[in-house]
Amino acid sequence: MDWQVWSEFFRQNWLIILVALIILFMVINLVKTVIKWLIVIIIVAAVCIYSGISIDQIRDTVSGVTGQTVAALQEQAMDVMKDEAKSARFIQNGDGTYTIKTDTIELKGTPGAGKVGVTFRGVPLGEWEINSTIRSVIDQAKKNTAAGASS
Incomplete structure (x- = not known):
C-alpha cells in the first residue's frame, strides 16, 4: 500500500x-x-x-507480505543448507523414507520422489522441489554418513 x-x-x-x-x-x-x-x-x-x-486490498496486501516472507525464508533456508551441508546426517527410516538433519534444517523425503519436506529451525516450510542445492545437500549427507559409518 x-x-x-x-x-x-x-x-x-x-x-x-x-x-x-x-x-x-x-x-x-x-x-x-x-x-x-x-x-x-x-x-x-x-x-x-x-x-x-476494500477487503480485497487488505487480502492482497496480506498475501503479498506472506509471499515475500515465505520467499525470504526459503532463500535463507537455502543459504543455511549450503553452509551446513558438511555436517548433514543421512538417516534411512524404517518405512523407506529418509531424513537429513543439520543443526537448523531437516529434510524428509522418499527416494526417487521429486520433492522433500523442509523444516527450518523447527518451522515446517512445506514440500519443495528437489533442485541442485537440495540434491547436493542430500549427496553430501550420504557421504558424511558413509564416512562416519566407516570410521
Missing part, C-alpha cells in the same frame, strides 16, 4: 480518526465484556470502509 495515500487520507480525515480513537478508548475503558471487542471491531471496520480500503 502506498504511504502517500495513507498520509493524504489522514490529512483529510484526521477529525474522524480522532473521534473514532476517542470512542475506542472510551469503549475499551468502560465496557469490560465481549461486546467491547465487537464494538471495537465495528469501529475499525467502519473507519476502513470509510477510507475506501
Whole structure:
C-alpha cells in the first residue's frame, strides 16, 4: 500500500480518526465484556470502509507480505543448507523414507520422489522441489554418513 495515500487520507480525515480513537478508548475503558471487542471491531471496520480500503486490498496486501516472507525464508533456508551441508546426517527410516538433519534444517523425503519436506529451525516450510542445492545437500549427507559409518 502506498504511504502517500495513507498520509493524504489522514490529512483529510484526521477529525474522524480522532473521534473514532476517542470512542475506542472510551469503549475499551468502560465496557469490560465481549461486546467491547465487537464494538471495537465495528469501529475499525467502519473507519476502513470509510477510507475506501476494500477487503480485497487488505487480502492482497496480506498475501503479498506472506509471499515475500515465505520467499525470504526459503532463500535463507537455502543459504543455511549450503553452509551446513558438511555436517548433514543421512538417516534411512524404517518405512523407506529418509531424513537429513543439520543443526537448523531437516529434510524428509522418499527416494526417487521429486520433492522433500523442509523444516527450518523447527518451522515446517512445506514440500519443495528437489533442485541442485537440495540434491547436493542430500549427496553430501550420504557421504558424511558413509564416512562416519566407516570410521
